Amino acid sequence: MLVKDELQKLGVKNMIVELGVVEILEEFSEKQRAKFEENLKKAGLELLDDKKSILIEKIKNVVIEMIHYSDELPKVNYSDYISEKLDLNYTYLASIFSEVNGITLQQFIILHKIERVKELLIYDELNLTEIAYKLHYSSVAHLSNQFKRITGLTPTFYKGLKNKRKQNLENL
Structure with missing residues (x-):
């Protein structure tokens, strides 16, 4: 607004x-x-008024909206979804994205998926299997491996941190 x-x-x-x-x-x-x-x-x-910066922002907005703000992730590949939403070839979008941001579009998507996993773990409404399904991971093991590679922690340990913080606050 x-x-x-x-x-x-x-x-x-x-x-x-x-x-x-x-x-x-x-x-x-x-x-x-x-x-x-x-x-x-x-x-x-x-x-932003240069075409590349505007396009990068559009790509980021589509990814963030897709992962953080929709109840269901698209049933098609992310690449198809992004390409369709922006009406541009995915290879072109991915190339510009990496050139400007220094990370691949796939890495950007993974980082946001892990952030979403963290949110869902903290809200404590879904178990790990449900989170894996919701975010289209092939298995809980795949989600866990990717989570650990990005955060250095297992999803279970991360979730336990929330409970430890809560206990520490209650003991003050």
């Missing part, structure tokens, strides 16, 4: 505002743009 409000303060009425993307459908002066960029910086946001 912040982005839309800032644009309205600058007199912009015709716009489309989506997660991470703004399309201004009317004349936007250089003075308005500079003020908009300044106000975004104050709010901790950044105005």
Whole structure:
């Protein structure tokens, strides 16, 4: 809402505002743009206007939305899903992503899947088998191995840390 409000303060009425993307459908002066960029910086946001940066943000948004904000992950491969959502060839998207970010798109997806596993472990609503199924891991062992490789901890040990912290707080 912040982005839309800032644009309205600058007199912009015709716009489309989506997660991470703004399309201004009317004349936007250089003075308005500079003020908009300044106000975004104050709010901790950044105005991206080069095509690669915009594309990278779109890719990140699709991955984050897919892993963190949808109840069910897509039934198709992640590569097909991302390619379909952005209407671009996955190889091209992956190539640009690695070039700009220094990690592969696959590594980015894995990191976010592990973050999601951590969230689900802490919420304590699903067991490891259910989490593996929900996040499309081939097995609990695969999830556990990937979790340990990324975090250095097993999922069970990680979950136990939460319980230890809770006990320590209760003993204070």
